[in-house]
Amino acid sequence: MDLGRSLRQALAKFTGASFVDEKAVKELCREIQRALISADVNVRLVFELTKRIETRALQTKLAEGLSLKEHVVRIVYEELTNMMGESYTPRLSPHKILLLGLYGSGKTTTAGKLAHFYKSRGLSVALVCCDSDRPAAFEQLSQIAKQAGASFFGIQNEKDPKKILQHSMPHWKEDVIIIDSAGRNALDPSLIEQLKEIASIASPDEKFLVVSADIGQVAGKQAAQFHEAVGLSGVIVTKMDGSGKGGGALSAVAASKAKVAFIGTGEKLDAFEPFDAKKFVGRLLGFPDIQTLIEKIKKVTEEEKLASQEAPEKLTLKLFYEQLKAAKKLGPLSDVLSMLGASDMPKEFLQASQDKMKKYEAIISSMTSQEREDASLFRKQKSRILRVAKGSGTSEQDVKDLLDQFEKMSALFNQFKKNRGLRKKMEKMLKGANIDLSKFSGLT
Ligand SMILES: Nc1nc2c(ncn2[C@@H]2O[C@H](COP(=O)(O)OP(=O)(O)O)[C@@H](O)[C@H]2O)c(=O)[nH]1
Numbered sequence: 001m002d003l004g005r006s007l008r009q010a011l012a013k014f015t016g017a018s019f020v021d022e023k024a025v026k027e028l029c030r031e032i033q034r035a036l037i038s039a040d041v042n043v044r045l046v047f048e049l050t051k052r053i054e055t056r057a058l059q060t061k062l063a064e065g066l067s068l069k070e071h072v073v074r075i076v077y078e079e080l081t082n083m084m085g086e087s088y089t090p091r092l093s094p095h096k097i098l099l100l101g102l103y104g105s106g107k108t109t110t111a112g113k114l115a116h117f118y119k120s121r122g123l124s125v126a127l128v129c130c131d132s133d134r135p136a137a138f139e140q141l142s143q144i145a146k147q148a149g150a151s152f153f154g155i156q157n158e159k160d161p162k163k164i165l166q167h168s169m170p171h172w173k174e175d176v177i178i179i180d181s182a183g184r185n186a187l188d189p190s191l192i193e194q195l196k197e198i199a200s201i202a203s204p205d206e207k208f209l210v211v212s213a214d215i216g217q218v219a220g221k222q223a224a225q226f227h228e229a230v231g232l233s234g235v236i237v238t239k240m241d242g243s244g245k246g247g248g249a250l251s252a253v254a255a256s257k258a259k260v261a262f263i264g265t266g267e268k269l270d271a272f273e274p275f276d277a278k279k280f281v282g283r284l285l286g287f288p289d290i291q292t293l294i295e296k297i298k299k300v301t302e303e304e305k306l307a308s309q310e311a312p313e314k315l316t317l318k319l320f321y322e323q324l325k326a327a328k329k330l331g332p333l334s335d336v337l338s339m340l341g342a343s344d345m346p347k348e349f350l351q352a353s354q355d356k357m358k359k360y361e362a363i364i365s366s367m368t369s370q371e372r373e374d375a376s377l378f379r380k381q382k383s384r385i386l387r388v389a390k391g392s393g394t395s396e397q398d399v400k401d402l403l404d405q406f407e408k409m410s411a412l413f414n415q416f417k418k419n420r421g422l423r424k425k426m427e428k429m430l431k432g433a434n435i436d437l438s439k440f441s442g443l444t
């Protein structure tokens, strides 16, 4: 699955939950980890990132008017953006660019894209073929120059880049000069030497390493090596369209302290743009910017509030069972209750074991729907207890236990009814387990 999709799914799950707490933040972080690691983002970077998200999410104060959900999503966005690097502002004044990189990384294609990019910004452009290794390189670049409307310099079958430069440099009149160079399977001394020679003759203002996104985090290592060998001013990451590892490549380049200058997003000349981490992450998350994202979350939260204001149902045994099951997910509710200052509440009612829960389920399914709607029928007519016990394969005591718990629960919630502050807190806690207090009769 692509990075954007898995990140969007993780965030949607988080923002779609009716209540978020520390556990939800941790779960979100785990899903972000999974998504990034499968996009080949370096594991150490991933753990550092989620650690920062968690710390900031749980320890920093909420900004004015921001809910916890919005707060967390904003942090995720900011941290992802930081991890992917910065944004690059292209030079729009006359300058010279040297493109370098390994075989097939996309140098020649990128030369054409850069030509198109600067042409469409009103600058004149020349492409210079200094790839003297591949016989077809000359032809390929001259074709691309024609397509992009750029001038072209090169000498067919000339093996020495120095000569190509010496012959063509006196004729360079264009605003932007783009030099395409030869690649290798790996960075080797002969390539370093050749690149150094080209650089010393042509003195380019920019030296861009071209890497393909599909090498993932190896892009960082390559950037560091090339930087040490010939000095880079930036990196161009190509084939962002065809690889699930683009996030890995970008983050690794950023971690190597090199700057991503442009990204290539397709084979066509215009499938190319200056890199902007905010825009990139915004697109991954499916929003143009963080403000739009926050507004979307606010809207969802509003809708939820409206939905929960619908007419409350009355507490029935069936609902009781469902809520009990949901409450189990919270862990020992007694802890929650005492945290809220309700230490005098009956604690045993939520400590029902798995076995008991199964029994409760069986008992409730043996009841008539009338009984499920109105538990007081059991008080009025004790024979119902025996019937239900037989029908569910449980004992009369089990049925009585259940009814007992049910009554305690009702009593408990009646107490909450009198204490609005406590009830609000309780409602918040219980929402984490999808328990909706408004569904209990007598509370609203
Ligand atoms: N899908 C896609 N393909 C690209 C991109 N950039 C380059 N390519 C393709 O990658 C292959 C190698 O490109 P080329 O420019 O010849 O690489 P070079 O050996 O570094 O000069 C070609 O088939 C290009 O069409 C890109 O951004 N997206």
Ligand SMILES: [Mg+2]
Pocket: 107, 108, 109, 131, 137
């Ligand atoms: Mg080439």
